[in-house]
Amino acid sequence: MDSGVIEGGLNVTLTIRLLMHGKEVGSIIGKKGESVKKMREESGARINISEGNCPERIITLAGPTTAIFKAFSMIIEKLEEDISSSMTNSTATSKPPVTxxxxxxxSQCGSLIGKGGCKIKEIRESTGAQVQVAGDMLPNSTERAITIAGTSQSIIECVKQICVVMLEVSSPPKGVTIPYRPKPSGSPVIFAGGQVCLIYFLNLYTCFYLDHLINLLLFLLILVLFIYFWLVDLGGMDASAQTSSHEMTIPNDLIGCIIGRQGAKINEIRQMSGAQIKIANPVEGSADRQVTITGSTASISLAEYLINARSQTRTLSIET
Incomplete structure (x- = not known):
């Protein structure tokens, strides 16, 4: 969230990112984009929706506080309308809350939760909304999801209080922020030797917004690397057969993102690159961790690239 000069409480410029399922996003966009167009015109907020064949989409609201919460209210009302419509032929006796x-x-979640959970408890009690802060970061990012459920008014008031906490207590975020980008549907196809199918990169590129030059450059770089490593594997070049080691350092605050939950992300890098990757234990007084990569020249290069891509995703964030 970006803040301007605070005047009278929450009179600032904000950027709020919502994570929604594709069906919900489709309802907000409306037929031929009519719904989202109306929201933009009536609220004055900038509303951008991530592209790509992804099960989840990011909706970004940006602008002055009054515009942001006008747009936010219209989105909540739309979700509530959808719930009411789904109840028409339902046998359920009570309407589920908007979620x-x-x-x-x-880095901002600690202030939001508060010591012993006191702050999040206060927000729940004062707004009447149910609020749950995810314990784990979203895949390939340094962001966490906050789930809010309740009536339209309670959700709006809850989000306002969350914004106040993050703007007044912990703004700006600490360290490097790697934004969450939903992945496209479908799984990557792996070749022998750890090379990833070109189709996976094409899908990944699609989810990185086709109309942005920086993503085009990223796609071209990945494509060149893919072709190079594939040719190395097919040609049996000596460089691929030789085994060597390479060391690099990673900031401690990014290690968790690179390792992933139960080691899922580092195992993915190992599988994709075909290299062995060992992360040293933390050293007291050091802000970095040493990472040793072992394998062929091609495997080491690809592993190093993938690790750096995870730790430097911030440079790829789209200003919408």
Missing amino acids: LRIVVPA
Whole structure:
């Protein structure tokens, strides 16, 4: 969230990121984009929706506070309308609450939760909304999801209080923020030797917004690397057969993102690159961790690239 000069409480410029399922996003966009167009015109907020064949999408609201919360209210009302419509032919006796997720930097969640959970408890009690802060970061990011459920008014008031906490207590976020980007549907196809199928990169590129030059450059770089490593494997070049080691350092605050939950992300890098990757234990007084990569020249290069891509994703964030 970006803040301007605070005047009279929450009179600032904000950027709020909502994480929604594709069906919900489709309802907000509306037929031929009519719904989202109306929201933009009536609220004055900038509303951008991530592209790509992804099960989840990011909706970004940006602008002055009044515009942001006008747009936010219209989105909540739309979700509530959808719930009411789904109840028309339902046998359920009670209407389920409106539920949505906002995405925030993990470094700001501590202030939001408060010592012993006191702050999040205060927000729940004062707004009447149910609020749950995810314990784990979203995949390939340093952000966490906050799930909010309740009535329209309770959710709006809850989000306002969350914004106040993050703007007044912990703004700006600490360290490097790697934004969450939903992945496209489908799984990568792996070749022998750890090379990833070109189709995976094409899908990944699609989810990185086709109309942005920086993503085009990223796609071209990945494509060149893919072709190079594939040719190395097919040609049996000596460089691929030789085994060597390479060392690099990673900031401690990014190690968790690179390792992933139960080691899922580092194992993915190992599988994709075909290299052995060992992360040294933390050293007291040091802000970095040593990472040793062992394998062929091609495997080491690809592993190093993938690790750096995870730790430097911030440079790829889209200003919408």
